[in-house]
Amino acid sequence: MKVLKFGGTSVGSAQRMKDVARLIMDGEKKVVVLSAMSGTTNTLVEISDYLYKKNPEGANDIINKLEQNYRKHLAELFATEEYRQKTQEVLESVFNSIRAYTKDLFTLFEEKVVLAQGEIISTNMMTNYLQEQGVNAVLIPALDYMRTDKNAEPDPVYIREKLALQLAKYPEAEIFITQGFICRNAYGEIDNLQRGGSDYTASLVGAAVGASEIQIWTDIDGMHDNDPRIVDHTSPVRQLHFEEAAELAYFGAKILHPTCIQPAKYANIPVRLLNTMDPAAPGTMISNETEHGKIKAVAAKDNITAIKIKSSRMLLAHGFLRKVFEIFESYQTSIDMVCTSEVGVSMSIDNTKHLSEIIADLKKYGTVTVDENMCIICVVGDLTWENVGFETRALQALKDVPVRMISYGGSNYNISFLIREEDKKRALQNLSDTLFNNK
Numbered sequence: 001m002k003v004l005k006f007g008g009t010s011v012g013s014a015q016r017m018k019d020v021a022r023l024i025m026d027g028e029k030k031v032v033v034l035s036a037m038s039g040t041t042n043t044l045v046e047i048s049d050y051l052y053k054k055n056p057e058g059a060n061d062i063i064n065k066l067e068q069n070y071r072k073h074l075a076e077l078f079a080t081e082e083y084r085q086k087t088q089e090v091l092e093s094v095f096n097s098i099r100a101y102t103k104d105l106f107t108l109f110e111e112k113v114v115l116a117q118g119e120i121i122s123t124n125m126m127t128n129y130l131q132e133q134g135v136n137a138v139l140i141p142a143l144d145y146m147r148t149d150k151n152a153e154p155d156p157v158y159i160r161e162k163l164a165l166q167l168a169k170y171p172e173a174e175i176f177i178t179q180g181f182i183c184r185n186a187y188g189e190i191d192n193l194q195r196g197g198s199d200y201t202a203s204l205v206g207a208a209v210g211a212s213e214i215q216i217w218t219d220i221d222g223m224h225d226n227d228p229r230i231v232d233h234t235s236p237v238r239q240l241h242f243e244e245a246a247e248l249a250y251f252g253a254k255i256l257h258p259t260c261i262q263p264a265k266y267a268n269i270p271v272r273l274l275n276t277m278d279p280a281a282p283g284t285m286i287s288n289e290t291e292h293g294k295i296k297a298v299a300a301k302d303n304i305t306a307i308k309i310k311s312s313r314m315l316l317a318h319g320f321l322r323k324v325f326e327i328f329e330s331y332q333t334s335i336d337m338v339c340t341s342e343v344g345v346s347m348s349i350d351n352t353k354h355l356s357e358i359i360a361d362l363k364k365y366g367t368v369t370v371d372e373n374m375c376i377i378c379v380v381g382d383l384t385w386e387n388v389g390f391e392t393r394a395l396q397a398l399k400d401v402p403v404r405m406i407s408y409g410g411s412n413y414n415i416s417f418l419i420r421e422e423d424k425k426r427a428l429q430n431l432s433d434t435l436f437n438n439k
């Protein structure tokens with residue numbers, strides 16, 4: 001069985017929902033994971049913001065507008081009064097439940113409930129639409145099987161068992177529809193898998209049902225070997241190893257949420273990225289297979305800050321790095337790149353919320369310098385150290401660009417460069433020309 005996930009834009013209008021329905025109505029049994037219609041989760045965040053600020057009027061305005069929009073979607077989606085009415089009732093109960101919070105105490109718990117409503121609406125719409133079209137579609141509520149444990153990590157055993165029970169109830173069903181993003185936590189409360197978490201749901205569901213393939217459908221044509229918005233002459237990448245995809249997902253290739261990789265990788269289930277606007281295109285296949293000796297893609301991540309600490313105390317000392325890293329840890333700031341020498345260490349971070357405190361603490365151990373407006377360029381491919389020549393080619397492409405840090409050998413799949421943001425476009429283009437276009 002396949003698991004297919006459609007993101008917010010793919011279900012962003014009644015017409016888009018109909019297109020998705022046509023795509024999935026091929027008689028094959030499948031599980032379909034849906035996001036909320038695009039913009040909805042953000043609107044629900046905005047509503048929550050008004051409720052936190054005890055402004056029921058502000059909240060009500062947006063709630064009413066959102067409900068109006070959905071009424072229009074329903075009018076466009078359904079051909080029969082019966083199914084429109086059935087879905088309208090879901091809509092009313094959802095919006096009334098959100099409205100109830102304008103009169104009550106509003107905390108993190110209530111916010112989680114509000115944020116869950118987007119996926120609840122979109123999945124009810126799709127299920128009812130498919131049923132109206134005569135398809136045997138069943139809605140499997142994510143809140144009945146998707147659960148996180150006390151560390152807020154998904155609980156795969158629970159998910160597998162509960163989902164199997166749910167699916168077994170409907171042996172005749174052709175399409176199972178379920179919500180991405182939402183779950184219950186270890187205490188049974190409504191929670192979620194973080195923003196953008198529907199990809200994670202698809203991967204967890206795929207692993208739980210032992211899917212033959214997990215398909216992530218967006219409105220973009222798979223992964224590209226470089227950012228088509230910045231660089232000329234990019235090409236789609238047809239195959240990636242999970243670790244290559246993980247590097248790219250983290251380094252700004254927005255097409256796939258990084259959390260999606262791990263469950264599929266462990267269960268050895270291929271993930272295919274497909275385009276709703278061009279369903280016949282082959283897309284990008286992500287699996288545990290490496291294409292040997294190939295550089296696959298380049299990605300960039302902006303807004304990076306580099307911090308260097310230089311200290312003669314580091315010379316021949318042990319425990320120095322631990323002390324440095326602990327400072328970052330104590331400010332919940334994760335480090336992306338690290339380069340060390342005998343007398344200094346440079347690190348890059350993308351979260352500068354606690355930068356001044358971090359610098360102040362680091363000064364206890366050495367001389368600190370900071371470079372802002374930097375950018376990480378990440379080259380991904382089969383970069384196993386025994387392969388010769390690849391790192392040289394990447395370096396050659398950057399021969400005219402000032403490079404602040406280089407990180408190679410951390411994984412078999414990546415080499416990263418830290419450069420100035422202003423050099424990014426040039427660096428990406430040079431890398432494309434040298435690595436992919438043989439210029």
Ligand code: ASP
Binds near residue numbers: 194196
């Ligand atoms: N609707 C959620 C969000 O906007 C989850 C998702 O779309 O993946 O973050």
Ligand code: MG
Binds near residue numbers: 008196199
């Ligand atoms: Mg998404």
